[in-house]
Amino acid sequence: MASNPIDQFKISKILDLQVGSFDFSFTNSALFMVVTVATTAAFLILTTSGRGLIPGKLQSLSEILYEFVANMLRDAAGAEGMKFFPLVFSLFTFILVANLFGMFPYFFTFTSHIVVTAALAFLVIGTVIVYGFYKNGIGFLKLFVPDGVPVALLPIVGLIEVISFLSRPISLSVRLFANMLAGHITLKVFAGFVTSLSSLGFLGIVGAALPLAFTVALTGLEFLVAFLQAYVFAILTCMYINDAIHPSH
Amino acid sequence: MSEKPDPKTDDAALAARNAALREKLSARSPQITEDAGPDTSTAKSGIAQAWRLSSEFVAGVLVGTGLGWAIDWFFGTGPWGLIIFVLLGFAAAVVNVMRASGQMAPSRLHIHQTKDEDRAE
Numbered sequence: 001m002a003s004n005p006i007d008q009f010k011i012s013k014i015l016d017l018q019v020g021s022f023d024f025s026f027t028n029s030a031l032f033m034v035v036t037v038a039t040t041a042a043f044l045i046l047t048t049s050g051r052g053l054i055p056g057k058l059q060s061l062s063e064i065l066y067e068f069v070a071n072m073l074r075d076a077a078g079a080e081g082m083k084f085f086p087l088v089f090s091l092f093t094f095i096l097v098a099n100l101f102g103m104f105p106y107f108f109t110f111t112s113h114i115v116v117t118a119a120l121a122f123l124v125i126g127t128v129i130v131y132g133f134y135k136n137g138i139g140f141l142k143l144f145v146p147d148g149v150p151v152a153l154l155p156i157v158g159l160i161e162v163i164s165f166l167s168r169p170i171s172l173s174v175r176l177f178a179n180m181l182a183g184h185i186t187l188k189v190f191a192g193f194v195t196s197l198s199s200l201g202f203l204g205i206v207g208a209a210l211p212l213a214f215t216v217a218l219t220g221l222e223f224l225v226a227f228l229q230a231y232v233f234a235i236l237t238c239m240y241i242n243d244a245i246h247p248s249h
Numbered sequence: 250m251s252e253k254p255d256p257k258t259d260d261a262a263l264a265a266r267n268a269a270l271r272e273k274l275s276a277r278s279p280q281i282t283e284d285a286g287p288d289t290s291t292a293k294s295g296i297a298q299a300w301r302l303s304s305e306f307v308a309g310v311l312v313g314t315g316l317g318w319a320i321d322w323f324f325g326t327g328p329w330g331l332i333i334f335v336l337l338g339f340a341a342a343v344v345n346v347m348r349a350s351g352q353m354a355p356s357r358l359h360i361h362q363t364k365d366e367d368r369a370e
Contacts, residue, residue, distance in 0.1 A: 156337075163313050163334075163341035164348075171308035171345070175300055221296075228297050 005188035009112055009181070029110040036098045044093075065093070069234065076238035077245055084241050087127065091120060092234035099180060099226030103219070111229075112180035114173060121173035124237045132244035143247040172236055179229050183222045190215045298350075305345035313338010 015026035044065075047058040055063055069089045073081050095111060102109030110116050132140040144161040145154065193211035197204045317334025320326060 159337055160341045160344060163316065163338055164309060164344050166316070167305070167308035167312040167338075167341060167345060170311055171304045174308060175304040178304065179300055225297075232297070232301065 005185045005192065008108075008184060008188065011113075028108045029113065029116070032098070032101060032108045032110050033116075036094060036101060039101075040093045040097050072235055073238050073241075076235065077242035080245050081238065081241050084127070087124075088234055088237055088241070091124070091237060092230055095120070095176065095233055096227065096230035099230055100223075102180065102184065103222060103226060109180055109184060111176055112184060114177040117173040117177040118169070120176075120233070121169040124172065124240060125169040128240045128244040131241075132247060135245065136247050140244070140247050143243055168236075168240060172233065176229050176233055179225055183218075183225050187215060187218050187222060190218060301349055302346050305349050306342045309342025309345045310335070310338045313341060 011027050011029055013025040013027055014031055017024045017026060043058075044062055047056075047062045050056065050059060052059055066089070069092050070082070070085060073085055073088050077084070098109070098111045101107050102111065129140075132143070136142075144158050144165065146157065146161065149157050190211045194208045194215065197208040197211065200207075313334045313336075314331070316338070317331040320330035320334065321328070324330070
């Protein structure tokens, strides 16, 4: 059973669709995005539809999710940042559910594709830039001028700050994509060791216990990473939104 | 008696000074303490921190390189745009990493500053 650890990330067309010269085919990646959104929306709508004053278990879960994101945003960007709650909440739940779906065997993890994470990151940075200029006008550029810098150094420091700002969407998208990609490849490789070792006879089966234990441990770690990366994406979004609202450091 | 303060009041005074300093620091840089709150929970897992710092660094260098390359391509300025912007990108990457790590370990900063202040007195 020679399984390529990269095969799990292959995009396959489910529904071929060509509009003009563009390829709008419905892929397995798109399918899992739809499933992710549908699951999240259905969960939140169904669990909160009871509107119990004393929440049940599932309603508590929805409320905890809301409170968690709301507190995160309020802590990082202040009460004014709550305008962006729908954005941050959607991003967090979308990434979290997508990452957790990726933990099911045979499921497709679309957050392991940089085109998806980059689109999300540029959405965030685009929002920050547009809202920053809309709210502060030209004063938004103060973001690139730290306090107490001598005038002579200002061009260099300003340029460095601009590059640092431009690197945000890259680091945001690379972090999420690389984490998911590396995690899934590692899992697959270690699981592959188990099968290939155990085909070597008795000693191989005994030796296979080690990678098996590793796979179990890595699965636990991957669940942690799935949550952590969604959290990191959301908290950094909050911090960048804070920059848009209060551009002076 | 006043020349040789007993250790109990000395400790109490130190704790009070510590608290005052912490208050002063947090008043001076509310940004850092606000951001630091949530990040301490992620700092527990070392691998998350490693990913964070390395991606910040790589992104800075990549953006600098890309900008320099684009400038050379548009203005035909030879290798100079690339050379200068790779260096600037490197600087931006270091700034990124320092920001990311500074937000992750605010407690250590407090300890260092308290010690420095004690030594100065």
